[in-house]
Amino acid sequence: MPSDGYSSEHWPTQIRLLKAEKALEITFDNGSNFTLPAELLRVESPSAEIQGHVPDQKQIVPGRRFVGIMELEPVGNYAIRIKFDDLHDTGIFSWQYLHHLGLNKDEIWSDYLKNLEKKGLSRDP
Numbered sequence: 001m002p003s004d005g006y007s008s009e010h011w012p013t014q015i016r017l018l019k020a021e022k023a024l025e026i027t028f029d030n031g032s033n034f035t036l037p038a039e040l041l042r043v044e045s046p047s048a049e050i051q052g053h054v055p056d057q058k059q060i061v062p063g064r065r066f067v068g069i070m071e072l073e074p075v076g077n078y079a080i081r082i083k084f085d086d087l088h089d090t091g092i093f094s095w096q097y098l099h100h101l102g103l104n105k106d107e108i109w110s111d112y113l114k115n116l117e118k119k120g121l122s123r124d125p
Contacts, residue, residue, distance in 0.1 A: 010099050015072065015080070022068045024082070026098055034102030039123070042067045042084050043112055044101060045091035060112070062121035 010028040018025055022038040043061040044050070050059050064086065071083040075092050083089040101108065116123065 010095060012095055012098070017069055017072055019068065022066075024069065024072075024098075026102065028095075028099060032099070032102060034098075034105065036098070036101055036105065038067050038069045038084065039064050040101065040105065040109060040112075041069070041082055041093070042086070042088060044108060045082075045088060046093060046097055047088070047091035049088075049090060060115045060119055060121060062116060062119075062123065063125040065123040066125065 010030050010032070012026050013029050014025075014027040016025040018035070021035075023035050024038070024041060025033070025035045027033045042064045045061075050061060052058050068085040069082055070085050073081040073083065075081050079092045079094040079097075081089060081092055
């Protein structure tokens, strides 16, 4: 897998914003198809605000159960910027990162829920 964070071995062939379902559906050229909930995308945003600059700076984001996606904006030919309805819009979601989220969605979600509980936080606003 490329390590620069932007290069990708898999390219999207279709990206659909499912506003009513509060999700993003993405199909890649290798045939993989993922539906990623807006809440997952928001709490795992690749922005420095969430991820920090080193792994131990990662923030746990509570209260995003009902977050939606307002808009998708292309970034070059390697990513999209997702504009969430809580006004967060600084994360650049590379194809590589979206593919990673899709492949590891269950594990990432489970870790998120455990971290919320450990810190006494909730998904609810």
